Amino acid sequence: MIPLKKALTSPVGRKFVMSISGIALVLFVIVHLLGNLTLYVPDGGETFNRYAAGFEAMGPFLYVIELGLLAVILIHIGWGITTAIKNRKARPEDYDESTETKGGPSRLSLASKNMIVSGVVLGFFLIVHIWHFRVRKDFVGETTEVDGQEATNLYAMVHEAFADPFWVVFYVGCMVFLAFHLRHGFWSALQSLGAMKPEWSKAIYAIGFFVAVVLAVGFMGIPLYIYFVDLPPPV
Amino acid sequence: MADETMDLTLRVWRQNGPDDKGRFEEYAAEGISPHSSFLEMLDQVNERLIHQGKEPIAFDSDCREGICGTCGFVVNGQAHGPEPATTVCQLHMRNFSDGDTITIEPWRAKAFPVIKDLVVDREAFDRIISAGGYVSVGTGPKPDANAVKVPKPISDKAFDSAACIGCGACVAACPNAAASLFTGAKITHLALLPQGRPERGQRVKNMVHQMEEEGFGNCSNIGECEAVCPKEISVSNIAKMKREYLRALFTDS
Ligand code: HEM
Ligand code: FES
Numbered sequence: 001m002i003p004l005k006k007a008l009t010s011p012v013g014r015k016f017v018m019s020i021s022g023i024a025l026v027l028f029v030i031v032h033l034l035g036n037l038t039l040y041v042p043d044g045g046e047t048f049n050r051y052a053a054g055f056e057a058m059g060p061f062l063y064v065i066e067l068g069l070l071a072v073i074l075i076h077i078g079w080g081i082t083t084a085i086k087n088r089k090a091r092p093e094d095y096d097e098s099t100e101t102k103g104g105p106s107r108l109s110l111a112s113k114n115m116i117v118s119g120v121v122l123g124f125f126l127i128v129h130i131w132h133f134r135v136r137k138d139f140v141g142e143t144t145e146v147d148g149q150e151a152t153n154l155y156a157m158v159h160e161a162f163a164d165p166f167w168v169v170f171y172v173g174c175m176v177f178l179a180f181h182l183r184h185g186f187w188s189a190l191q192s193l194g195a196m197k198p199e200w201s202k203a204i205y206a207i208g209f210f211v212a213v214v215l216a217v218g219f220m221g222i223p224l225y226i227y228f229v230d231l232p233p234p235v
Numbered sequence: 236m237a238d239e240t241m242d243l244t245l246r247v248w249r250q251n252g253p254d255d256k257g258r259f260e261e262y263a264a265e266g267i268s269p270h271s272s273f274l275e276m277l278d279q280v281n282e283r284l285i286h287q288g289k290e291p292i293a294f295d296s297d298c299r300e301g302i303c304g305t306c307g308f309v310v311n312g313q314a315h316g317p318e319p320a321t322t323v324c325q326l327h328m329r330n331f332s333d334g335d336t337i338t339i340e341p342w343r344a345k346a347f348p349v350i351k352d353l354v355v356d357r358e359a360f361d362r363i364i365s366a367g368g369y370v371s372v373g374t375g376p377k378p379d380a381n382a383v384k385v386p387k388p389i390s391d392k393a394f395d396s397a398a399c400i401g402c403g404a405c406v407a408a409c410p411n412a413a414a415s416l417f418t419g420a421k422i423t424h425l426a427l428l429p430q431g432r433p434e435r436g437q438r439v440k441n442m443v444h445q446m447e448e449e450g451f452g453n454c455s456n457i458g459e460c461e462a463v464c465p466k467e468i469s470v471s472n473i474a475k476m477k478r479e480y481l482r483a484l485f486t487d488s
Binding site: 096099102115177197 | 246248259311314340343344377410411413432448451453455457459462468469471473476480481483486488
């Protein structure tokens with residue numbers, strides 16, 4: 001009864017798209033962090049490189065997964081930007097006195113007001129990050145041996161990157177924006193789907209804070225650990 | 236105590252008509268009783284303006300007892316002023332202190348164009364209601380009382396949603412100027428009751444699409460709408476609207 005175009009772009013429908021793509025990205029980010037935790041294993045990279053080699057062993061199927069992920073990211077960005085533009089247009093003339101929250105049940109915050117800002121920073125981060133570790137891997141990766149097979153030494157690449165304080169600061173800084181995006185995003189995604197009732201909302205808002213902090217801090221830990229703890233002492 | 240009065244400075248948005256650019260003007264509001272309402276305070280200022288041969292500040296009001304939804308403007312960045320669960324006609328001057336400067340602005344949204352000063356055109360809300368915020372009733376004999384059963388908890392919930400007075404504060408306070416709380420409340424009210432069920436799919440579809448047509452923004456689930464709502468309508472009405480839309484996506488009715 002509701003045409004597909006409306007289902008994807010009406011004020012309610014477009015938030016279904018944002019919500020589902022956002023949740024998919026959160027799930028991806030959780031899996032990504034769990035995998036990257038193998039970087040903490042102090043075995044000179046054997047575990048991490050074996051984990052990475054597992055992806056390469058998937059062959060062309062890996063591309064299917066990667067393209068799917070890329071599509072989800074592009075949909076989320078596309079819908080996010082058009083939604084933000086429409087929202088801006090809905091109030092052509094802003095208030096002189098900046099809106100002051102009335103408190104109570106309101107979730108007006110730095111995070112909720114600036115989803116498009118944290119989102120665009122994350123988009124920029126993704127471009128740099130994909131180039132930095134995914135694209136470069138195929139060209140400049142030095143190799144190592146995993147179970148007798150030749151494999152990219154991604155562990156060495158990561159360590160080389162995070163020997164440079166610039167990259168440490170860049171990655172840690174971007175994760176602050178991830179924390180802000182998810183602080184509001186997690187709750188918002190469930191409310192956008194209507195998967196909410198008043199009795200739950202406090203708990204879900206609190207879980208959103210937990211998810212945001214755990215994911216952001218988890219990722220921040222990797223460059224910090226490598227830079228401050230795990231780098232081989234300079235010869 | 237009762238005789239103590241306050242002197243205030245008002246920064247008021249003045250706009251001669253829809254096409255005027257508009258600007259802030261300052262007025263002194265002197266000898267204001269803390270017991271007067273915000274609108275009575277403006278009446279006093281307007282009387283002085285009229286005596287001086289100046290154009291009084293235009294604002295909407297009707298019942299002045301917080302039940303009709305006619306009044307409303309933004310006071311110091313807050314829709315209906317600082318007090319929760321209050322319309323600006325029920326806001327009292329004791330919320331302010333002697334010497335305060337108060338900024339007064341109209342609701343600002345593309346869908347609510349300014350008519351004059353603090354008066355905005357809220358017909359966009361009427362058009363959303365016309366799109367589906369009703370129950371079609373055939374003519375004929377009146378049905379028996381209590382023939383249609385409604386469980387008490389459901390009727391209570393429907394009543395909470397029906398409490399919306401359509402003042403537009405939710406739109407005014409929303410960073411996206413979205414009308415989700417208003418629309419969600421009406422959809423929820425009717426979807427909960429047996430009389431509203433037969434048309435629920437069409438209703439949510441038409442009302443949501445009309446909301447877009449009018450140029451309201453998209454809900455970001457911030458909830459400032461609930462915080463400013465004089466009737467404390469909950470954002471759970473918005474979640475219900477989403478579920479109704481989801482249901483309409485996959486069903487025929
Ligand atoms: C890559 C660039 C990104 C952009 C431009 C972006 C943009 C946005 C915007 C503008 C919103 C708010 C929509 C609204 O409330 O009106 C949003 C919501 C959201 N984002 Fe992102 N985002 C990005 C990346 C991410 C990432 C990496 C994740 C997950 C880790 C994510 C998860 C979410 C979630 C869960 C929501 C809530 C969905 C909802 O409100 O229904 N986003 N995003
Ligand atoms: S004038 Fe009726 S609610 Fe304020």
